Amino acid sequence: MEKILEVQDLHVRFTTYGGTVQAVRGVDFHIHKGETLAIVGESGCGKSVTSNAIMRLIPNPPGKITKGKVLFKGQDLTKLTEKKMRSIRGVDISMIFQDPMTALNPTLTIGTQLVEGLKQHRKVSDSIAMKKALEMMQLVGIPNPEERMKQYPHQFSGGMRQRIVIAIALICEPELLIADEPTTALDVTIQAQILELFEKIQEVTGVSIILITHDLGVVAKIADRIAVMYAGKIIETGTKREIFYQPQHPYTQGLLNSVPRLDTKGKLQPINGTPPDLFSPPLGCPFTSRCPLAMEVCNKVYPDSTRLSDSHAVDCWLQDERAKKLLATMVTNKR
Amino acid sequence: MKSNQHPHHIAAKEQIHDDWFRWREKDKSEQEQVSRPSLSYWKDAWRRLRKNKLAMLGLVFLIVLIIMAIFGPILSPYEVNKGVLSDQYQAPSSEHWFGTDSHGRDVFTRTWYGARISLFVGFMAALIDVTIGIVWGGISGYKGGRTDNIMMRIIEILYGLPYLLVVILLLVVLGPSLSTIIVALTVTGWVGMARIVRGQVMQIKNYEYVLASKSFGTKTSRIIRRNLLPNTMGPIIVQMTLTVPSAIFAEAFLSFIGLGIQAPYASWGVMANDSLGAILSGNWWTLFFPAFFISFTMFAFNVLGDGLQDALDPKLRK
Amino acid sequence: MLRYILKRLLIMILTLWIIITLTFVLMTSIPGSPFTSDQTSNETVQQNLEKHYNLDKPKYMQYLLYLKSIVTLDFGPSIKQPNQTVNDLLGRGFPISFELGIVTVIVAVISGITLGVLAALRHNGIIDYLAMGIAVLGISIPNFILATLLIQKLAVDWEIFPVATWASPMHMVLPVLALATGPMAIIARLTRSTMLEVLTQDYIKMARAKGLAPWKIIIKHALRNALMPVITIMGTLLAGILTGTFVIEQIFAIPGMGKYFVESINHRDYPVIMGTTVFYSAFLIIMLFLVDIAYGFVDPRIKVTKKEGE
Ligand SMILES: Nc1ncnc2c1ncn2[C@@H]1O[C@H](COP(=O)(O)OP(=O)(O)O)[C@@H](O)[C@H]1O
Numbered sequence: 001m002e003k004i005l006e007v008q009d010l011h012v013r014f015t016t017y018g019g020t021v022q023a024v025r026g027v028d029f030h031i032h033k034g035e036t037l038a039i040v041g042e043s044g045c046g047k048s049v050t051s052n053a054i055m056r057l058i059p060n061p062p063g064k065i066t067k068g069k070v071l072f073k074g075q076d077l078t079k080l081t082e083k084k085m086r087s088i089r090g091v092d093i094s095m096i097f098q099d100p101m102t103a104l105n106p107t108l109t110i111g112t113q114l115v116e117g118l119k120q121h122r123k124v125s126d127s128i129a130m131k132k133a134l135e136m137m138q139l140v141g142i143p144n145p146e147e148r149m150k151q152y153p154h155q156f157s158g159g160m161r162q163r164i165v166i167a168i169a170l171i172c173e174p175e176l177l178i179a180d181e182p183t184t185a186l187d188v189t190i191q192a193q194i195l196e197l198f199e200k201i202q203e204v205t206g207v208s209i210i211l212i213t214h215d216l217g218v219v220a221k222i223a224d225r226i227a228v229m230y231a232g233k234i235i236e237t238g239t240k241r242e243i244f245y246q247p248q249h250p251y252t253q254g255l256l257n258s259v260p261r262l263d264t265k266g267k268l269q270p271i272n273g274t275p276p277d278l279f280s281p282p283l284g285c286p287f288t289s290r291c292p293l294a295m296e297v298c299n300k301v302y303p304d305s306t307r308l309s310d311s312h313a314v315d316c317w318l319q320d321e322r323a324k325k326l327l328a329t330m331v332t333n334k335r
Numbered sequence: 336m337k338s339n340q341h342p343h344h345i346a347a348k349e350q351i352h353d354d355w356f357r358w359r360e361k362d363k364s365e366q367e368q369v370s371r372p373s374l375s376y377w378k379d380a381w382r383r384l385r386k387n388k389l390a391m392l393g394l395v396f397l398i399v400l401i402i403m404a405i406f407g408p409i410l411s412p413y414e415v416n417k418g419v420l421s422d423q424y425q426a427p428s429s430e431h432w433f434g435t436d437s438h439g440r441d442v443f444t445r446t447w448y449g450a451r452i453s454l455f456v457g458f459m460a461a462l463i464d465v466t467i468g469i470v471w472g473g474i475s476g477y478k479g480g481r482t483d484n485i486m487m488r489i490i491e492i493l494y495g496l497p498y499l500l501v502v503i504l505l506l507v508v509l510g511p512s513l514s515t516i517i518v519a520l521t522v523t524g525w526v527g528m529a530r531i532v533r534g535q536v537m538q539i540k541n542y543e544y545v546l547a548s549k550s551f552g553t554k555t556s557r558i559i560r561r562n563l564l565p566n567t568m569g570p571i572i573v574q575m576t577l578t579v580p581s582a583i584f585a586e587a588f589l590s591f592i593g594l595g596i597q598a599p600y601a602s603w604g605v606m607a608n609d610s611l612g613a614i615l616s617g618n619w620w621t622l623f624f625p626a627f628f629i630s631f632t633m634f635a636f637n638v639l640g641d642g643l644q645d646a647l648d649p650k651l652r653k
Numbered sequence: 654m655l656r657y658i659l660k661r662l663l664i665m666i667l668t669l670w671i672i673i674t675l676t677f678v679l680m681t682s683i684p685g686s687p688f689t690s691d692q693t694s695n696e697t698v699q700q701n702l703e704k705h706y707n708l709d710k711p712k713y714m715q716y717l718l719y720l721k722s723i724v725t726l727d728f729g730p731s732i733k734q735p736n737q738t739v740n741d742l743l744g745r746g747f748p749i750s751f752e753l754g755i756v757t758v759i760v761a762v763i764s765g766i767t768l769g770v771l772a773a774l775r776h777n778g779i780i781d782y783l784a785m786g787i788a789v790l791g792i793s794i795p796n797f798i799l800a801t802l803l804i805q806k807l808a809v810d811w812e813i814f815p816v817a818t819w820a821s822p823m824h825m826v827l828p829v830l831a832l833a834t835g836p837m838a839i840i841a842r843l844t845r846s847t848m849l850e851v852l853t854q855d856y857i858k859m860a861r862a863k864g865l866a867p868w869k870i871i872i873k874h875a876l877r878n879a880l881m882p883v884i885t886i887m888g889t890l891l892a893g894i895l896t897g898t899f900v901i902e903q904i905f906a907i908p909g910m911g912k913y914f915v916e917s918i919n920h921r922d923y924p925v926i927m928g929t930t931v932f933y934s935a936f937l938i939i940m941l942f943l944v945d946i947a948y949g950f951v952d953p954r955i956k957v958t959k960k961e962g963e
């Protein structure tokens with residue numbers, strides 16, 4: 001399968017009055033054509049910064065991509081001029097933001113905001129732009145599109161607004177859609193509708209989707225592969241099956257235990273503690289202070305990535321032979 | 336801390352000892368590190384304010400001004416309103432630090448005397464505004480419903496009245512004096528404060544309601560004391576720092592159109608107005624000192640108000 | 654929208670009524686009536702006054718007839734200037750004051766917005782500090798002090814501009830500068846802070862994610878939203894500029910309504926004070942109303958009433 005996007009060793013820093021925030025610290029992942037990749041992790045772990053970095057939308061100052069590559073169809077986006085980058089934004093890669101209540105400009109009509117991108121990138125006539133906009137409105141499931149195009153954002157509900165945001169993102173037929181917590185601000189029932197919409201869109205247009213969320217429940221429905229993020233790093237990646245049924249990283253296991261599921265009845269266990277301060281992230285595994293299986297080595301050295309299958313990789317010292325011995329002794333001791 | 340930023344400090348694979356593979360003891364210090372000590376609201380605000388150099392400049396200036404307003408006239412050997420005509424228009428010298436005016440009066444003495452008046456007018460106006468504002472806004476916000484509706488409509492109408500024109504009208508009728516000026520300035524001045532207080536009260540009510548419904552129990556009063564009260568005090572304090580200079584400006588403005596404070600008082604506005612003609616004849620100091628102090632006082636309050644706003648804004652808290 | 658306009662209209666009428674009533678109550682409560690002969694020695698003036706204020710009629714009739722005279726735009730006679738009415742003074746002075754005011758508003762709005770936008774776009778840069786420095790000074794230095802400074806330096810010392818009066822565009826420069834600096838500073842600060850806030854909004858990020866050009870984002874998406882708060886303070890600024898003309902006209906010897914007004918205050922020419930206050934208040938209140946309506950047209954949340962989608 002063709003890799004449409006590949007992120008290699010991405011580092012992002014913010015220079016603030018309080019010090020330097022190392023928000024993203026060496027992230028690697030890729031996404032294939034027509035696939036849905038979910039990036040999951042607690043709030044503040046660097047998911048939004050990662051997606052903004054792909055789009056080169058990190059505010060500078062204070063933020064900067066200090067290292068790494070973002071290869072979109074083989075082309076390194078971090079090296080492009082701002083002008084070239086603008087011709088990619090909204091055309092090849094689109095983005096959807098968390099809060100549909102604030103993502104639309106309150107003073108412009110929906111129609112204006114819909115066709116704006118199309119008119120900028122493809123020099124089309126008004127009538128063609130309008131036709132395309134109507135098509136998109138229908139695709140995302142907005143009734144009476146002709147009439148609603150003339151209305152303002154405040155005349156729409158949250159769910160409807162998110163549908164419009166999706167329509168805006170798709171109007172230039174991008175190959176990659178980055179959705180940053182697209183359902184977090186919505187009611188549960190509407191969340192489900194929006195997720196269904198994503199599935200439908202992927203079917204119709206074949207777009208690749210990076211779905212960012214802190215909620216594994218959302219992922220379960222539509223992701224093909226999952227990348228788990230913690231303190232600015234991706235600590236485990238795998239197919240949906242691998243992550244849900246053979247999670248290897250204690251953090252991934254913790255996340256799964258804190259999500260209501262059908263097979264683990266009762267017992268919901270939130271992960272204790274808080275993530276480390278990204279002003280001075282620890283040398284070793286950042287999960288050490290919260291990890292129930294932490295060893296002395298964890299605090300000292302960051303674990304290398306261990307490949308478990310073509311698709312499954314994990315950064316954890318428990319994969320080391322010596323740790324496996326230690327685990328075995330613990331199990332026998334318990335007996 | 337610095338070394339963390341350089342990955343080459345991480346030990347190479349060979350350096351990893353086998354005996355590091357043992358379970359890790361949780362040490363206390365680490366866990367405490369997780370919950371950073373939260374500074375108290377006021378300490379935090381003060382720390383932020385102190386970093387703002389302009390605001391601190393304003394604060395220091397105002398403190399010095401207040402001290403001089405109290406002690407300046409006492410220290411000076413001259414009287415405020417008694418001048419020696421033969422000493423008319425003396426340039427600043429070791430005898431008359433700020434020179435003398437058309438009546439031979441010592442400008443230095445009159446400047447501090449003027450500070451008294453200006454600061455008194457400013458602070459009294461702010462104080463009365465706050466008092467009325469808290470009562471009106473408090474009742475309006477607390478009662479809510481119809482009462483609130485009516486009280487807010489009244490405010491809306493008063494807000495539309497041209498402030499200085501009403502003040503002028505009142506002073507024409509009441510005759511200008513220290514107390515009538517303060518009264519006139521506060522007749523419509525409290526409206527802004529009442530709006531702010533109302534907003535804050537409604538917020539507190541909201542929190543109380545939320546907290547009560549979630550039965551947080553004993554924590555409620557603590558939360559109100561620790562978080563809410565300081566947060567609601569912020570906007571009120573900021574509004575006060577803006578009321579004082581606008582009252583000082585209004586007083587000076589009124590002096591200019593002949594409705595200023597009458598002798599024996601000497602406000603900065605009166606001094607400036609009296610010396611308008613004088614500067615054209617080269618006696619710049621008679622205008623310079625009152626003008627400088629009016630402007631710098633306004634400046635000081637403005638930058639202090641800005642600084643306080645930034646320092647007290649809970650949104651910016653990290 | 655119609656509801657909004659009607660509500661504003663009602664508030665405007667109430668405010669107007671309050672100010673008219675207030676002037677009447679205050680003036681008639683002045684000890685030893687402001688309209689009696691110790692204020693004037695002139696027979697005809699006395700007669701004019703009695704006629705205009707219906708001093709022979711009972712109080713409530715005086716009030717009603719006063720209301721009527723104001724509604725018909727008759728602001729009464731002057732005491733100190735025989736055979737002059739407030740309307741005469743307004744006819745002569747107001748056009749000049751209006752000219753001064755309008756030029757000031759235009760200068761203040763254009764320069765204030767420009768300065769604020771530049772400062773926000775170069776946040777924490779040199780332009781930002783410079784603009785905010787100018788703004789803080791502009792807010793701190795009262796217009797009458799600025800006016801005297803300008804006269805002293807630019808007119809007397811350097812002789813670039815004429816000292817006073819109102820004859821040519823050159824005569825306008827200094828008074829407009831003195832009057833516009835304060836409002837300009839306020840607009841600049843407000844524009845900067847709202848612009849900074851708007852620039853962090855999601856819809857700006859969204860516009861960038863669409864690949865729009867920066868200037869398009871600023872003009873189409875940011876500026877419009879950032880300027881809405883500026884519209885809301887226009888009423889207050891207009892009031893400030895209007896009262897500012899009182900002192901500025903006095904200092905620059907401009908024969909506008911403000912100058913007549915200050916003279917009437919100094920001479921305690923009560924009918925003129927009263928008439929001018931009512932006229933100016935009405936002017937401001939109507940301006941405030943128009944500003945509110947303008948705001949309604951710019952803000953779609955007021956222009957279009959909400960219709961739920963789901
Ligand atoms: N503009 C910024 N300035 C400073 N720090 C930032 C900025 N944006 C994000 N960060 C920091 O980067 C880290 C990751 O943030 P983010 O990617 O938004 O997390 P999330 O996973 O919840 O989307 C956080 O610690 C945050 O404080």
Ligand code: SF4
Binds near residue numbers: 287291292294
């Ligand atoms: S490396 Fe160590 S601390 Fe980190 S997750 Fe694995 S076992 Fe836990």
Ligand SMILES: [Mg+2]
Binds near residue numbers: 047048181
């Ligand atoms: Mg996020």
